[in-house]
Amino acid sequence: MxxxxxxxxxxxxxxxxxxxxxxxxxxxxxxxxxxxxxxxxxxxxxxxxxxxxxxxxxxxxxxxxxxxxxxxxxxxRSPSPMYFLKRAAGINRCAKSPGHDAAGTVTLKHIYEIAKIKQQDPDCQYLSLKGICTSLIGTARSMGIKVVRNLDSEATN
Structure with missing residues (x-):
């Protein structure tokens, strides 16, 4: 044979x-x-x-x-979302108690740019950009990173 x-x-x-x-x-x-x-x-x-x-x-x-x-x-694949979020927020470590302490801040523009990169990954290519952004916002919050509309809005709040 x-x-x-x-x-x-x-x-x-x-x-x-x-x-x-x-x-x-x-x-x-x-x-x-x-x-x-x-x-x-x-x-x-x-x-x-x-x-x-x-x-x-x-x-x-x-x-x-x-x-x-x-x-x-x-x-x-592209690096993990945690890597990108830490770089965008300019931090090395996450918050010790997320939800109570803020380790850093990212804008929605940062979230959008990270989502565009992650959308190229084979395991994310069928997800919508909005779905990836929502997931990234949840990841950022669980790391103790505050998500704001723009950096100017944080100063006024």
Missing amino acids: AQQQGAKRAVTTIRLIINAGQAKPAPPVGPALGQHGLNLMGFCKEFNARTQQMKPDVPVPVTVTAYADRTFDFQI
């Missing part, structure tokens, strides 16, 4: 968070991919090439699909 051409059999899916342009065969990349016999240097070179236009300190979620013939594919 002849083997079927085309379809590969996926063995596993590996999820990692790697800083843009900084993939190395050291942990966490090396052990995660090495145990499945994947080409570490090939992954590192291709990942670094795809993320070279990003800032080096941006944490990039990546999903690697390993196949039975020791080949792989990977998909890069």
Whole structure:
């Protein structure tokens, strides 16, 4: 019997968070991919090439699909909403008691811009922009970040 051409059999899916342009065969990349016999240097070179236009300190979620013939594919997503909200608010840490303390402030324009970026992700591409914005506002509030119409309105309140 002849083997079927085309379809590969996926063995596993590996999820990692790697800083843009900084993939190395050291942990966490090396052990995660090495145990499945994947080409570490090939992954590192291709990942670094795809993320070279990003800032080096941006944490990039990546999903690697390993196949039975020791080949792989990977998909890069945008950073988490928490990363974007912290950057927009200019903070390093969330509030210790959200709802009571405000760690920072973002405007609706920030929320809209983050939603436009997140809409490009494969898991969000079928959601409406309004739905993503609503989710981001909820995330911001749970982090202790105040959402205002514009920064001038905060000064007058």
